[in-house]
Structures are given as C-alpha cells and as structure tokens.
Amino acid sequence: MRKIVVILIGVAFFFASCGEYQEIKKSTNAEFKLKKAIEYFNSQDYAKTLDLLDDVRPLYRGRTQAPTIEYYYAYSLYEQKRYLDAGNYFNQIVRLYxxxxxxxxxxxxxxxxxxxxTPMVLLDQTPTKDAIQAFETYIKRYPNSSRNDDAKEYISKLYDKLVKKSYLNAKSYYDREYYDSAIIALNNSIKEYPESGYREEILFMLLESRYQLAKNSIPSKKRDRYNKAKEEYLSFAEEFPDSKYVSKAKRMNNNINEYLGTE
Structure with a gap:
C-alpha cells in the first residue's frame, strides 16, 4: 500500500511540474523566463533550460544580459554531451562578446x-586537428593560465590519436599486401610524425614492403627494387640494431644480397 502511495505522489508531482513548466512557457515576461531557465540549469534540467533560453535569446540580443544567456546555453549543450554544438557556442561568445x-x-x-x-581513431581526424589548434590558440593567448598544463596534456593525447590514425592507415595497406600503396603511406607517416612510437614497426614494414615488391616484380624492375629494399634494410639496421624484427630483417637482407650478388 505504501509503495502505491509513493507512486501516486510521484505521478502527481510530475504532472504538477509539467503544469508549472507549461505556465512558464506561456509567459510573456522575458525576465521571469530567464530567471526560471537559470533555476532549471542549477537543478540540472538542461533540456528545459535550453527550451526557455531559446525563447528569450532573441529578446536579449544586443543587451548586457546576452553573453550570460549564451554562456548558460553553451554549458547546457555541454552537459547534454552535445560537445561540438557546445564548442561552437562557446566560440560564438568569444567572437561576439x-x-x-x-x-x-x-x-x-x-x-x-x-x-x-573527437571521433574514433579509424574515422576522419579533421576534428582532432581542430581541437589541437583550439588548445594551441588558448595557450598562446593566455600563456600564464592555470589551465595550460591540462591543455598541453590534451594536445598530447590528440596528437597520439593522429599518429595512431596515420599508422593504422599505412598498416592496412601492408596487411592487405598492397605494397605499392603501403610504401607511400608508410613514408608519409614517418615524414609527418618522425617521433612516432610506431617508428620501429613502420620502418620494418617499409623494409618488408620494399622487399616483397622487389621479390614479386617483373625481371626488368627487380634490380632497382632490390636496391631500394637494401637501402631500407641499412637504414633500419642502423637505427634499430637490437630490434625484435632483426632476425626477419637479416633474412630479407641475405636474400637481397643473394640476388644483387653482394656480400
């Protein structure tokens, strides 16, 4: 019986709340609506906050309250996890006020x-680059901000995401044995991110891609391609003499030397 009473009280409260909100919506008093919107924000009812602010924003445009209204609007979007929309509204405050x-x-x-x-690693990373640029702009504009340590940490995480995207893109060609495309993508990855944590693996994949391309080439192209594979081996061996891939790399080099007739 007690449970039923509690449910009925809850239902009654819900309908009373809805009725109260509808009365606020019908009001033509902009100041009253703005006050209630902030109250809803403070009670974490962000949907109602946004709804009421949508009603009053045009009425306050150009007035002193406008930045505050946009501020609450942006944070309401943020609290709803509508991050890109929120980011654009925060930016609008910076531009307009x-x-x-x-x-x-x-x-x-x-x-x-x-x-x-920012999206998953396998998706287009343009938003990730935008986020890096936004943090860098903030640090440049406010070099003494207490937020800068966090900003730099976020930049590092975003940069790691770009590196991983580049690595996975190149590796996908290598895994599918599209060695021509793999060579281009692997070289681009190394040029763009020379300090990549995947550097050792990328250089090894580049060596093997060169080697496999030479091995499966028509006779007229073999020597030139084996010479390029030899160059990749020398670069790899010099930079990573104790690599976990060293045994495989040496076997490929032995085969390269056998074809080229060198020691």
Missing amino acids: PKSPYVEECLYMKAFCYYKG
Whole structure:
C-alpha cells in the first residue's frame, strides 16, 4: 500500500511540474523566463533550460544580459554531451562578446568540447586537428593560465590519436599486401610524425614492403627494387640494431644480397 502511495505522489508531482513548466512557457515576461531557465540549469534540467533560453535569446540580443544567456546555453549543450554544438557556442561568445568576462573560460571550453567530440581513431581526424589548434590558440593567448598544463596534456593525447590514425592507415595497406600503396603511406607517416612510437614497426614494414615488391616484380624492375629494399634494410639496421624484427630483417637482407650478388 505504501509503495502505491509513493507512486501516486510521484505521478502527481510530475504532472504538477509539467503544469508549472507549461505556465512558464506561456509567459510573456522575458525576465521571469530567464530567471526560471537559470533555476532549471542549477537543478540540472538542461533540456528545459535550453527550451526557455531559446525563447528569450532573441529578446536579449544586443543587451548586457546576452553573453550570460549564451554562456548558460553553451554549458547546457555541454552537459547534454552535445560537445561540438557546445564548442561552437562557446566560440560564438568569444567572437561576439570579446570584452565579456567569460571569454577566457569560453575559449578553453571551446577547445575542451572539441577534444570531447573527437571521433574514433579509424574515422576522419579533421576534428582532432581542430581541437589541437583550439588548445594551441588558448595557450598562446593566455600563456600564464592555470589551465595550460591540462591543455598541453590534451594536445598530447590528440596528437597520439593522429599518429595512431596515420599508422593504422599505412598498416592496412601492408596487411592487405598492397605494397605499392603501403610504401607511400608508410613514408608519409614517418615524414609527418618522425617521433612516432610506431617508428620501429613502420620502418620494418617499409623494409618488408620494399622487399616483397622487389621479390614479386617483373625481371626488368627487380634490380632497382632490390636496391631500394637494401637501402631500407641499412637504414633500419642502423637505427634499430637490437630490434625484435632483426632476425626477419637479416633474412630479407641475405636474400637481397643473394640476388644483387653482394656480400
């Protein structure tokens, strides 16, 4: 019986709340609506906050309250995990209200929202590059900010995501034995990210791709391609003499030397 009473009270409260909200929505008093929107924000009801702010935003455009309204609007989107939308609204505050006291915080939140909204590694990483640029802009503009250590850490994580994307893209060609394409992609990855944590593996894949391409070439192309594979071996062996791939690399080099007639 007690459980039924509790449920009925809950239902009654729900409908009362809905009725109260509908009365607020019908109000033509913009100041009252703005006050209630902030109350809903403070009670973490972000959907109602956004709904009410949508009603009053046009009425306050160009007035002193406008930056505050946009500030609550952006944070409501953020709390709903609509990170890219939130980032764009934080950016809008920076652009439209450059003298607002919210500018520094909003510039940082723009970058952080872009960071939170970055896609999975296998997808297009343009948003990741945008997030890096946004953090770098913040650090440059506020070099003494207490947020900069966090910003630098996020940049490092974003950079790692770009490196991994580049590595996986190149490796996919290697795994499918598309050695021509693998050589191009692996070289591009090394040039773009020379300090990559995948460098050893990439250089080994580059060696094997050169070797396999030479091995399976028509006779007229073999010597030139084996010479290029030899160059890859020498570079790899010099940089990683104790590599876990050293045995495989030496076997390939022996076969290369046998074909080229060298020691």
